[in-house]
Amino acid sequence: MSDDGVRTIRWGILATGGIAATFTEALLTLPDAEVVAVGSRTLEGAKAFAERYGIARAYGSWAELAADDGVDVVYVATPHSAHREATGICLEAGRAVLCEKAFTINAREAHELVDLARDRGLFLMEAMWMYCNPLIRHMLALIAEGLIGEVRDVSAAFGFSGDFPATHRLRDPDQGGGALLDLGVYPVSFAQLLLGEPDEIQAWSHLTPERVDDNTGIVLGWNDGAVATLTCSITADTGARAVVTGSAGRIELPEGFFNPERFVVHRQGEEPRTVLFSDVVADGLTRGTMAYEAAEVMRCLRADELESPLVPLAGSLSIMRTLDTIREHTGVTYPGVD
Incomplete structure (x- = not known):
């Protein structure tokens, strides 16, 4: 729980590039958010990112991050071409996902992810911070x-x-x-x-x-x-x-x-x-951070909503x-x- 009694949402960060850093820095400004794990294609990269931001757990694969039961939601920050694979791994493992834009490479992949999230009863949102x-x-x-x-x-x-x-x-x-x-x-x-x-x-x-x-x-x-x-x-x-x-x-x-x-x-x-x-x-x-989209994800998770009314899946x-x-x-x- 945060100091005001609101349930803390535990985040995992998938990928360690510039947008992942920007989003993590936004999360660190939110008292009801905790970044608990990071996953990358290499353990070395994940450890360096974890050390930079004081993250407790670092994984050398996306699957290991997705399997972490201490993570409530994963932020997917890979290039567009990997959104389908990375988000799919997380949803298959039972994790809610916030996936960067563009949502996927094409509409077919987007439909596959939306269908998977709905079949599993999991929250999914495109990171359209606008x-x-x-x-x-x-x-x-x-x-x-x-x-x-x-x-x-x-x-x-x-x-x-x-x-x-x-x-x-x-x-x-x-x-x-x-x-x-x-x-x-x-x-x-x-x-x-x-x-x-x-x-x-x-x-x-x-x-x-x-x-x-x-x-x-x-x-x-x-x-x-x-x-x-x-x-x-x-x-x-x-x-x-x-x-x-x-x-x-x-x-x-x-x-x-x-x-x-x-x-x-x-x-x-x-x-x-x-x-x-x-x-x-x-x-x-x-203003200027990604804190508002993170706050919307956390509001949805606490309310047991499977998608955001601000960034609906039909719109994506x-x-x-x-x-x-x-x-x-x-x-x-x-x-x-x-």
Whole structure:
């Protein structure tokens, strides 16, 4: 139990890369969370990670971590290409799972994991931290109240530029490389959070010599007339910005739309109004960390909920279907899974 009498949730961390470190650091800020174990493909890597963060148990395989009965939930932080295997191992062993985005390589693998979790009666959630962000939730509530009228247009871009060698994971098809699954999942998820699964999908990509996308444009359409124009890139520093336009105004998220510090409301005939993260949050959690998605997982586990209403499995499956269709249009395939 934590100091306030709330049941402590014991976490296992599967993989030891940068995103695993970031998430672990967020967990360490939560008094009702305890990181008790870490698993990696090598015992040496797991021990180094455990020593860095004061974690009691280190395992040299994913299966050993999954078999640890002292773990309530496992955070899967592998590359996309290993999400199906790693999450499946944990679910088969009876562990709840929070799995990084993109949820899997394709919709088929995502359906397999969702079916397995439901068959076993286990909690499963995609780590789409944007959906758990309080300012995003506040924006959705304002839109639902009619602040900008009916949503007609969504635009979002997420891109950066780097000199990535052919061996880098972002260019490696065996690791689900390319801009789409790494960055494009955010604009697509943002659009579908607002408008649901699209009725029409068009896309174009420039492909690397390895045949993964490094610059992608996407147009989504809905039968009611709404549209979304989205981009993702590992060759253009577009930043991470978004605009939601309705029949009576618009909301601009000027930077870091998936983890915003503020948004600006523009309504017809009114002066622009800025809404800050600090205006809507008073829970003491730190903006910019993954603490909110971790807190949502722990709330669900304590309430015996098998999925989160903030990040429902049906939504994750829908996003994977959209990503699959985008890849069909752009010619990106992944060996051994498509």
